[in-house]
Amino acid sequence: MMTKMREMSFIFLWILVFAFLGLMVLEWGADITGRTRYENIVGKVNGRKITIEEFNQVLQNAYENERQRLGKELEDADYKRIQDQVWENFVQQILLDREIERLGIEITRREIAYHSVHNPPQVFQQIPQLQTDGKFDIQKYRQALRDPQFEANVVTFVAQNLPYQKLIDRITVSVMVTEQEVKDEFMRENMRARIEYLGVPISRIDFKTIQVSEEESRKYYEDHKEDFKIEEKRVLRYVLFPTLPSKQDTANVYRLAEELIEEARAGADFSKLADEYSDDPSVKNNHGDLGYFKKSDMVPEFAEAAFAARPGEIVGPVKTQFGLHIIKVVDKKREEGIDMVRAFHILLKFSPSALTIEDARDEANLFAEIASEEGFDQAAQELKREIKTTPPFMNRNFIPGLGQLEGAVRWAFRAEVGDVSEVYRTTTGYVVFELAEIQPEGYRPFEEVKNICKNRVISEKRKALARQYAEKIRDQVAAGKAFAEIAAADTSGKVVHDSTGFFKYGAPIPKLGLSVDINAAAFALPMGKASDLLESPQGYYYIRVLERTDFDEKQFAEQREFIKQRLLQQKQFQVFQAWYEQLKAKAEIEDYRYRFFRG
Incomplete structure (x- = not known):
């Protein structure tokens, strides 16, 4: 039993990554202005509510951990990927906790003590101070256990993880690897x-x-x-309430740019201004310093302004596809026949203010209320809004023309024709749907x-x-x-x-x-x-x-146990994954992230 636990401990640690996530600024995708309309929950798993507070606490830490791992600011795709991962971790832990409770799985102090000493968790084996020549050193680990704080951390980790290991052991206990499977794998690697x-x-x-x-x-x-065969499809009518920068938002950006130019020309530290005001994600690493660049390295508007300026000159605001730029040229040189400029810059993006976002949300909410009571067309007429129609789409969490909208797709495949949705958040604004058509599954005609x-x-x-x-x-x-x-x-x-x-x-x-x-x-x-x-x-x-190449019996004997354990771990993972997917498919999972996050 103890040997089995040791084998399993590092295979399935990913299940418990959840326990180590948790700390992030809601700087991407959060609707911080309009949550009061909804119950303050991100989702439910078999009735267990996940609040926005606990979700964001974990999400914040996950974002920060990823920033440190990558060594740079995250992109939109990273935020969405991590958010999905954190959501899946919540779902997974809740489902596994329920199974542990249902099966009556318990752990004893003796088990915790044993595993803390004899089965070092993989996460601690990765600590450089506990390694010798790049490999985990059990003696250094046991020496470290004499430190009460380190021991407490290990014991806490083991106590949290051991119930999951026991659950995994029950699920994978019948998994076996045959001798032929080991030979086949050896041949794949060596012959x-x-x-x-x-x-x-x-x-x-x-x-x-x-x-x-x-x-x-x-x-x-x-x-x-x-x-x-053609899958069942849906067609939606919708009205979009864009969250684009208003004229006032744009004017505010220009005003800020002029103020920063004035400060910079008056002698303010340009790098500090960049650190405080620039919307360029790289500013955290370069403090606004773009280094030397060729004219062709930059978009035309930026390049023209930078190369026309003299060293020490501050120019701007320069408008590009990215926003407004304030540029400080610090040096010019010619290298291998090519003119080069070194410059600092501050980027100010055009983005909607909280007030603009709130106005769009409020109008979308009003539209949804009128549409529910008086009809979709009447609401569009009263608020002077254009109704658009989607192409037919399948149950794939994607709506043509609007992108990833998992919540809206789920609603569409549960609603009846004529139903009006609640308000959904997209990457470009708020949207309200009406289910226009249900296209049943069938077959493409022969002529087609x-x-x-x-x-x-x-x-x-x-x-x-x-x-x-x-x-x-x-x-x-x-x-x-x-x-x-x-x-x-x-x-x-x-x-x-x-x-x-x-x-x-x-x-x-x-x-x-x-x-x-x-x-x-x-x-x-x-x-x-x-x-x-x-x-x-x-x-x-x-x-x-x-x-x-011949089958090398001696080499096979040397590698046999290692290959067998690796195959066993792979099969155990596959069995567990299949079991978990079945557990998840039977669960009642309600995902309300669309109420708080874009996309």
Whole structure:
């Protein structure tokens, strides 16, 4: 049992990453102006509420940890990825905690003490001070345990994680690895082969000579109808309330730019101004210093202003696609015939103010109320708003023209035609939907896919003809005739003969692609003996092994246990993952993140 626990401890630590997340500024995507309308929860998992406060506490720390790991400011894609990860961690921990409670899993002080000493958690094994020559040193670890604070940290970690390890042990206890699986993995890693082949590639069969009747195409359609299945779709009408910068917001940015220019020209430290005011994410690392750059390195408006200025001159505001720039040129030089400028800059982005965002949200809420009571068209008429319609879309968390809107898609696939949604936040504003149409699942009509069916029938016929040609030379191959001689005697122009480079056991074969049959034969055939006819994605072939590494029994004995443990861990992970996905599929999960975050 204890050995099993040791094996499992580092495989599934990802489950408990949740316990170490937690600290981040809600600087991306949060609607800090409009939460009072909703209950203050981000979601529910089997009735357990996740509040915005606890979610953000974890989210904040996750963002900060990622910033430190990357050594730079995060991009929008990073924020969304981490937010999704934190959400999944919440869901996972809640579901696993419920299972631990349901199964009555408990831990004792003796178990905690044992694992704290004899089963060092992987996260502590990564501490450099506990390593010797880059490897974990158990003696240094046990020496560190004499420090009461370190011991308390380890004990706390083990106490938090041990129930999950016990749960995992119950789920994966029946997982086994066979001796053949270990041998196959050893062969994949260590064995190589090189072959010659003789056969008929499908490409040698001219598709122009293949005739296909409409009856054949129709039969293919009927036999493969599931290939042409159409999922259920939805069509939405919607009104978007953009959160674009207002005229006043834009004027405020220009006003701030002028004030900063005045301060900078009066002698204020430009780097400190950049640190305090610049919206450029890189300012935390470079303090506004862009270094030396060529004219072509920058957008035209910025480059023209920077290269026209004299060293020491402060110019701006310069408007580009990124916002307003205040530029301080500090040096100019010519390097290898190219003019270079070194400059500092402050970027001020045009962004909507809290008031602008609040106005858009309030109008969207008003629209939703009117639409629910008087109808969507009436609401649009009263508020003088344009109604747009989405193309049909599937249940994929994505709405064409609006992007990722998981909550809205879930609503669309639960609503009835004519239902009006609540207000959703997008990357560009607030949106209210009406379900306009439900398109049931079905099949694409034959006329629409007739050419697809015809081409697939042609492919099948070419494949069959390639096999027929290859079978004509079977007797010559069986008689032991040289492949080169058989190919030279062919008058059809269909038969090819060639050899491959070395390839691994179980891997694709150069020139022939991924063929399980050919690969297996290459490592099973006696040297020099021809195979029977084998299939590959490219055609039909006979093979002979030219070179092959032998199965090294001594090397296998040395690696056997390591390979077995690695395969066991992989299978345990797969079993646990499958179990967890089933658990999650049965759970009642309500995701309200769209009320607080963009996208």
